[in-house]
Amino acid sequence: MKAGDTVLPPVVQTLKLGGLDDWGPGWARKVWQPSPDLLNSDGSMFGGYLAALADQILAFAAMTAVPADAMFRTSNLKIDFIRVGKAEPLRLEGRVVAKTRSIIHVEADFFRPDGELIARASAQQIITPFGAA
Numbered sequence: 777m778k779a780g781d782t783v784l785p786p787v788v789q790t791l792k793l794g795g796l797d798d799w800g801p802g803w804a805r806k807v808w809q810p811s812p813d814l815l816n817s818d819g820s821m822f823g824g825y826l827a828a829l830a831d832q833i834l835a836f837a838a839m840t841a842v843p844a845d846a847m848f849r850t851s852n853l854k855i856d857f858i859r860v861g862k863a864e865p866l867r868l869e870g871r872v873v874a875k876t877r878s879i880i881h882v883e884a885d886f887f888r889p890d891g892e893l894i895a896r897a898s899a900q901q902i903i904t905p906f907g908a909a
Contacts, residue, residue, distance in 0.1 A: 791828055796836050802872040804836035809865045821861035826886065829868060830855050830897035834882040837870030838901040841880050848880060848901040855897040864889055878903050 784795060792814065796806045808829060816822055831853055842848050870884040879900050886895040 793832050804870045806868050807865050819863050827855050833868040833870040833884045834899040837882045838880045841872045841875050846903050846905050848903050850899050851902045852900045857895050859894040861894045
């Protein structure tokens with residue numbers, strides 16, 4: 777996925793979420809450029825869209841910690857909007873904060889190009905074995 781040669785899922789393509797730029801054990805990072813058709817009439821970023829980006833970067837971070845024989849689903853997602861985001865690139869940084877046998881707790885920060893924090897998100901990912909309901 778990091779190399780850019782992975783076909784992204786239809787929902788990622790439809791929502792123009794993009795892939796990721798880099799990752800390592802317990803973290804994931806990407807830069808995302810908003811498309812003009814995803815902005816509010818005043819040029820600000822739509823909060824619900826930022827929540828979708830948060831869910832994605834939090835999932836990327838969780839992917840680095842999930843056992844090979846399991847999958848996960850977001851069971852809780854929270855996002856705090858700190859500053860208004862505009863039509864400029866965002867740096868998203870997700871990280872695993874804690875992991876048990878059944879839950880991965882992840883957090884993410886959204887930064888403007890000037891380094892200012894515009895949003896912080898957190899989620900709990902429930903781990904389930906492959907094939908479980």
